[in-house]
Amino acid sequence: MRRIDERIEAIRKDILQMHTLSKKAVELSFKAMKGDKSVIREISEIERHTDMLDTDINFACTTFIALFQPVARDLRFALSMIRISSSYERIADLAQEIALYECRMPESFFEAERYLMEMFDVVKSGYEKTEGLRERLVELDTRIDDIYVETMEVLENDCNVDAVLTARHVERIGDLLAKIGARLIFVEEGRRVWVK
Amino acid sequence: MTAIETVNLTIYYGQKCVVKNVNLKIPENIVFAIMGPSGCGKSTLLRSFNRLLELNPNARVEGDVRLYGKSVYEMNPIEVRRRIGMVFQQPNPFPHMSVFDNVALGLKLNGLVKSKKELREIVEWALKKAALWDEVKDRLRDPASALSGGQQQRLCIARALAMKPEVLLMDEPTANLDPVATEKIEDLIYELKEDYTIVVVTHSPSQAARVSDYVAFLYLGELVEVGKTEKVFEKPENELTERYLTGRTG
Numbered sequence: 001m002r003r004i005d006e007r008i009e010a011i012r013k014d015i016l017q018m019h020t021l022s023k024k025a026v027e028l029s030f031k032a033m034k035g036d037k038s039v040i041r042e043i044s045e046i047e048r049h050t051d052m053l054d055t056d057i058n059f060a061c062t063t064f065i066a067l068f069q070p071v072a073r074d075l076r077f078a079l080s081m082i083r084i085s086s087s088y089e090r091i092a093d094l095a096q097e098i099a100l101y102e103c104r105m106p107e108s109f110f111e112a113e114r115y116l117m118e119m120f121d122v123v124k125s126g127y128e129k130t131e132g133l134r135e136r137l138v139e140l141d142t143r144i145d146d147i148y149v150e151t152m153e154v155l156e157n158d159c160n161v162d163a164v165l166t167a168r169h170v171e172r173i174g175d176l177l178a179k180i181g182a183r184l185i186f187v188e189e190g191r192r193v194w195v196k
Numbered sequence: 197m198t199a200i201e202t203v204n205l206t207i208y209y210g211q212k213c214v215v216k217n218v219n220l221k222i223p224e225n226i227v228f229a230i231m232g233p234s235g236c237g238k239s240t241l242l243r244s245f246n247r248l249l250e251l252n253p254n255a256r257v258e259g260d261v262r263l264y265g266k267s268v269y270e271m272n273p274i275e276v277r278r279r280i281g282m283v284f285q286q287p288n289p290f291p292h293m294s295v296f297d298n299v300a301l302g303l304k305l306n307g308l309v310k311s312k313k314e315l316r317e318i319v320e321w322a323l324k325k326a327a328l329w330d331e332v333k334d335r336l337r338d339p340a341s342a343l344s345g346g347q348q349q350r351l352c353i354a355r356a357l358a359m360k361p362e363v364l365l366m367d368e369p370t371a372n373l374d375p376v377a378t379e380k381i382e383d384l385i386y387e388l389k390e391d392y393t394i395v396v397v398t399h400s401p402s403q404a405a406r407v408s409d410y411v412a413f414l415y416l417g418e419l420v421e422v423g424k425t426e427k428v429f430e431k432p433e434n435e436l437t438e439r440y441l442t443g444r445t446g
Contacts, residue, residue, distance in 0.1 A: 004443065069402055071429045071441045190431030 004074065007064050011081050014057050016127065018088035021046050021053070023120040025095035026173060030113045032099035033166065040099050047096045054089040058082055076190065080183040087176045087183075094169040094176075101162035106154045112147045112170050115140050119177040126184040137181040137195045144174035145196075197264070199224040199363055199393040200245055200280075204259035207240055207249065207417075215241050216417045217259070222410070224362075227385055227394045229408035229425070231401055233445065237417040238397045242365050245395065246280035247273045263363070278306065281356030285368040287348035289340035289355070296336040298351055299323060299358050308359070318358055326354035327384050346377025353384065357392075364388065366396045370403065382407050401441050405429050413437045 025046045028039040061078045064070065070078055119140045126133045148171035155163050178195035185193050200222040207215035215237040222228045230238045243249040245261055247268055261268045268276045289298045299319045302308075309315045319336075323329040328350040332343070340351055349369060356364060366385070370378040385394055385407050398404050404411050405425060412422040413434070421428060421437045432438045439445045 071401065071405065072432055072438050074442050075430065 004064075004068055004070070007060065007068070008074065008077060011057060011060050011064070011078075012127070014053055014060070015081055015084060015088075016124075018050055018053050018057070018085055019120070019124055021050050022088040022091040022095070023117070025050075025092045026116055026120070027113075029095040029098040030110065033101075033103075033105055034110070037099070040096075043092075043096050043099045047092045050089045050092040054085045057085040073187065073190075076187045080187045084180050084183050087180050091173050091176050094173055098166050098169050101166050103160050103162035103166055105163060105166060106151055108154075109147060109151045109167065109170075112144050112174075115143045115147075116170070116173060116177070119144075119174060123177050123181050123184070126181055126188075130185045130188040133181050133185060134193055134195055137178045141174045141178045141196050144171060147171075197224050198222065198262075199264060200395070201262040201265075202241075202244075202259065203262065205241070205244065205261060206258040207237070207244055208256040208258075209240075209252075209254050214417050215244070215414075218414075218419045220412060220419065220422065222393060222395060224393045225389055225391070226409040227389050227396060227407050229404035229411045230395065230397045230414060231399065231404040231411060231440075232414035233440070234399055236414045238399075238414050239367050241414065242282075242367055242395060242397050245363070245365055246277050246282060248277070248282065278359050279361055280363045280365060281359055281361035282365045283349070283352050283356055283367070283369050285371045287345055287352055287372070289343075289348050289351050291341035292339055294337045295323075295332050295340055295343065295351060298340050299354050302355060302359050306359070319354075322354040322358035323351075325357050325388070326350045327380065327387070328354055344377070346373050346380055349373060349377070349381060350384065353381075353388075357388075361392065363393045363395065366394065368397055368399065371399075378403075401429075413440060415440070 025043050028043045031039045032043070061082045064078050065075070119137065122133065122136045122140065148167055151167045152164070155167065175196065182193050182195045185191055198221045200220070202218050202220045205215060205218045206213060218241060230241060232238050240249065244257055245268070249255045249257060250273070263271070263276065263279060290301070293301065296319055299322050300315055303315060303318060309318060320329065323332060328347060331347060335342070340348060343351060370381050373381065382403070385396065388394060396407060408425045410423065411425045411428050413420045413428070415436055421432060421434045423433070428437065429441065432441060436445070
């Protein structure tokens, strides 16, 4: 039993590192959006790091399933961590792309940063307990969706593809965080929920 | 339709209560697994279904076991055991009898066949049904002891099937077999459920997961949880079941 618990703990530790890294990448991408392009190198390093961690987590989960044939919570954990890891890896990808775009976003768009950072914190709390997690994430993701819709209306007559993609990516990061939350609820409670 | 039902079933060995107030409904034509750690009462529960338990003078049964709605205690025990066949943990063919006679014996003793031709037909049918025919069709006169462990277990299944039971009880049927023989028995269980209701006792959660449609978890004589196998293995309702399945009991 100790061997199983040690493996679970190692995977969990890597996932939490993915969480920290992808949050940092998103934070830096907003800096880049505001004009500080010096952060691009750091985001690229984070992106490479999350790629490697994603591969490691996939391998660790696969061998855990193959060697221990987990069931119940352990199985839900192993299956979900593969998906969650890939979501974090995708968030870092999107953050890197955002940083590379050359565009000016409407002032109101930057409010999304606060909601995304809050979503990261709410998701992190979901690793400890999932009570009320779905409701909180729905609320925050809806705000980000609203900002996206408003931004698209502002950008409607502006043919700036980079700006449109930036808005789309930020909205997508919100979706991915919501999906991670849904997976954490599945691990903890065995319920399949849609956050959005 | 419910094939087997237990109603407030309680079993004692002397003063010791080993099965406590178990209420179960086992639908027909499914594989129903009873799992639990050693000594939890699962084999005892199984043996109460076909009244095999009463061969133990120390055992006392309270409550009821029903076969298709009728109490097995209102039926002739011989008739109960014909309708509810059993396969044991240790393959137990009659070692000095031939492969053919092992299957034919029950039919002859119970006067269930009218001619030698009919006897041959039923033996062949039972051996085919037990997925053994192709391996023994040229060795029908060989002693059963000449067969491998896995073949002996399938011979015991053929012997039980020859009696045309409605329910087949299996008490850890692969406990003494290697992985290849185990897989053959598990495949056979899967095929047999089309025609029979199968109740398998196992201490291996992974085997219960592989072979059964429904699973019951027994712990210290109490029925802790019962439900569809997929459900129980993905999200058990009871904390104790979760701990057993993930190897965290004790």
